[in-house]
Amino acid sequence: MIASIEILGLLAGGLTTASFVPQVYKTYKSKSADSLSLTMYAVFFVGIILWLIYGIYVNSIAMMVTNSITAVLSLMLIYFKLRFK
Template sequence: MNSIEIVGLVAGGLTTASFVPQVYKTYKSKSTDSLSLTMLIVFFIGIILWLIYGIYVNSIAMMLTNSITAVLSFILIYFKLRLK
């Protein structure tokens, strides 16, 4: 793993970690009123496209972090649809 891949891994890790508090808060409060379903869906599609791109360019950092972010954003979409 080269130094630029490490930068990508750290950047992706921080971006991914930013979703953890929102997932936790939503789970604990059982409230999704402040979450926009449209934003979550558009974001999820974007993350899936980044994941596909990461696979195409064979970037471990992009594949790993976007896989985790996709799961976290999917959980928020699930909560948004389920906790109405």
């Protein structure tokens, strides 16, 4: 059974992860990433990977799931930034 604090973590992580979906969709549809900062997303991606490693270390399902998804979404934005130059 998932502890109450993990449910809170899943909710918080789910909301913050979901906030990336509109940006990924907009960038994909417009084929423009001019307004995105490559440096910001590269640093953010590294931070998310470190949070994922931390989540694995402390065995937090919320951190593992949400940071995995956020890593993919931020990597997509990095790809779009490089692709749509």
